[in-house]
Amino acid sequence: MVIIGARAYYMHSVLHDWPDKQCIPILENVKAAMKPGYSRLLINENIIPDVGAN
Structure with missing residues (x-):
């Protein structure tokens, strides 16, 4: 649930787990509340x- 009109919205380690197609609606929901x-x-x-990471 997104709080409407907050001063700041902080996302920590959220988007990396989702493909780009699913990140877009997540960000659109936050944008609508801003x-x-x-x-x-x-x-x-x-x-x-992607290459050489351990």
Whole structure:
């Protein structure tokens, strides 16, 4: 459940588990709840390369 009009929305290690097609609706839901010019979306994800990662 998304809180409407919050100052900040923080997502930590959420999107990495989902394919791009499913990330889009997740982000659209947050966008719909955001107040233009006031709300900010903070995304904290670790990026691991496809090749050579252990």
